[in-house]
Amino acid sequence: xxxxxxxxxxxxxxxxxxxxxxxxxxxxxxxxxxxxxxxxxxxxxxxxxxxxxxxxxxxxxxxxxxxxxxxxxxxxxxxxxxxxxxxxxxxxxxxxxxxxxxxxxxxxxxxxxxxxxxxxxxxxxxxxxxxxxxxxxxxxxxxxxxxxxxxxxxxxxxxxxxxxxxxxxxxxxxxxxxxxxxxxxxxxxxxxxxxxxxxxxxxxxxxxxxxxxxxxxxxxxxxxxxxxxxxxxxxxxxxxxxxxxxxxxxxxxx
Amino acid sequence: xxxxxxxxxxxxxxxxxxxxxxxxxxxxxxxxxxxxxxxxxxxxxxxxxxxxxxxxxxxxxxxxxxxxxxxxxxxxxxxxxxxxxxxxxxxxxxxxxxxxxxxxxxxxxxxxxxxxxxxxxxxxxxxxxxxxxxxxxxxxxxxxxxxxxxxxxxxxxxxxxxxxxxxxxxxxxxxxxxxxxxxxxxxxxxxxxxxxxxxxxxxxxxxxxxxxxxxxxxxxxxxxxxxxxxxxxxxxxxxxxxxxxxxxxx
Numbered sequence: 001x002x003x004x005x006x007x008x009x010x011x012x013x014x015x016x017x018x019x020x021x022x023x024x025x026x027x028x029x030x031x032x033x034x035x036x037x038x039x040x041x042x043x044x045x046x047x048x049x050x051x052x053x054x055x056x057x058x059x060x061x062x063x064x065x066x067x068x069x070x071x072x073x074x075x076x077x078x079x080x081x082x083x084x085x086x087x088x089x090x091x092x093x094x095x096x097x098x099x100x101x102x103x104x105x106x107x108x109x110x111x112x113x114x115x116x117x118x119x120x121x122x123x124x125x126x127x128x129x130x131x132x133x134x135x136x137x138x139x140x141x142x143x144x145x146x147x148x149x150x151x152x153x154x155x156x157x158x159x160x161x162x163x164x165x166x167x168x169x170x171x172x173x174x175x176x177x178x179x180x181x182x183x184x185x186x187x188x189x190x191x192x193x194x195x196x197x198x199x200x201x202x203x204x205x206x207x208x209x210x211x212x213x214x215x216x217x218x219x220x221x222x223x224x225x226x227x228x229x230x231x232x233x234x235x236x237x238x239x240x241x242x243x244x245x246x247x248x249x250x251x252x253x254x
Numbered sequence: 255x256x257x258x259x260x261x262x263x264x265x266x267x268x269x270x271x272x273x274x275x276x277x278x279x280x281x282x283x284x285x286x287x288x289x290x291x292x293x294x295x296x297x298x299x300x301x302x303x304x305x306x307x308x309x310x311x312x313x314x315x316x317x318x319x320x321x322x323x324x325x326x327x328x329x330x331x332x333x334x335x336x337x338x339x340x341x342x343x344x345x346x347x348x349x350x351x352x353x354x355x356x357x358x359x360x361x362x363x364x365x366x367x368x369x370x371x372x373x374x375x376x377x378x379x380x381x382x383x384x385x386x387x388x389x390x391x392x393x394x395x396x397x398x399x400x401x402x403x404x405x406x407x408x409x410x411x412x413x414x415x416x417x418x419x420x421x422x423x424x425x426x427x428x429x430x431x432x433x434x435x436x437x438x439x440x441x442x443x444x445x446x447x448x449x450x451x452x453x454x455x456x457x458x459x460x461x462x463x464x465x466x467x468x469x470x471x472x473x474x475x476x477x478x479x480x481x482x483x484x485x486x487x488x489x490x491x492x493x494x495x496x497x498x499x500x501x502x503x504x
Contacts, residue, residue: 098340
């Protein structure tokens, strides 16, 4: 791959994902509090934070499932709902088990392909890509967690997305699967794609991502290249724990 | 590309065809229609099956009623199963315009509900005719009565599928929505038929029965009953769409 390509796309798509002052207030608590960041094409960004820090809510707002109380989360300067052909711009996996247990993996993908007018042969292509050809015609209830993660990724890759949003995609993958996922994300970014991936597996994150966003109690506490956050001699885990422990408590919603 | 209704509709058809749910409900519709006819037409003494109204009641209660109940379940499950299994997330990611998703589900429910209504009323008409004649009862029903039971029952079930879909979208919880529909159609409205006939006759369950044939307390005019039942379905669907668009999917 020509190394100029990502830079060239950078110029065209700069700030393709822009989150500004994003806030979500529920009755009792502010789940996401004035969050701002942007994602650069050609990079894999890790999205880290303790359970309940607001990662999941942030990803749902970016993908139009949850309406922000304030601020905005834009892809190509528009909210997700206004993207003309979302499957060909964004691929996402939010939960590891968003499948009907009685439907086969292949039929799950056929349902998604139909909704986005994606030609049927693409279904078998992505099944091969994630290594699920043999299990494709079995009902999802017979799948292991790792197989479900692979099926979710197959759904995210059905279109030709240039942005991947993945919530805990490595959970349940075996070591081979983890390596495969890492290579997939690196390849995706090398082709100019943008990746936002949340994870608690910090050792894996350190090997996969270029940049790290850390949130705690709904607020951004770090936004830096991985080399800067965890310089030689310090682990990402040390840096992460120092950041999240020092974070101020969430404010109750007004 | 903006609304993409044909694509959403194709996706909904595939959803319905790729789980055993719809087939199971269809089989239950046929089975229960036969069972209900047998309970009435074979179980009741001949003296209670000696009038036109008595015999028609067997057709309507076995056919229209069961068709409407299962059509309502079919509609409700189209929405609640997506929330129960989490597929609502990929569905809304593929089709972010939620009105398009609800519209596609409504079109499919209308068709599926009609199929269930046809299955239930055709089965009960056939089983009823056989049961009456095998007992040697004089038939007080003519072709018009059977036609009305089938056509009216089919129309009623298709509208009840829309009401079921709307209830499913509003309640979202599968057990809550299906239990609510069951209790309303099989218990609440049945109690009101005798308890408060003037209220009962403008309620959606009774209106469905009115479409399939007269019954005490129901509106007699098919046109009036159709319009009122359509109005119920339209209002329910409008509310369901509004809530579906506005509410967060977590």
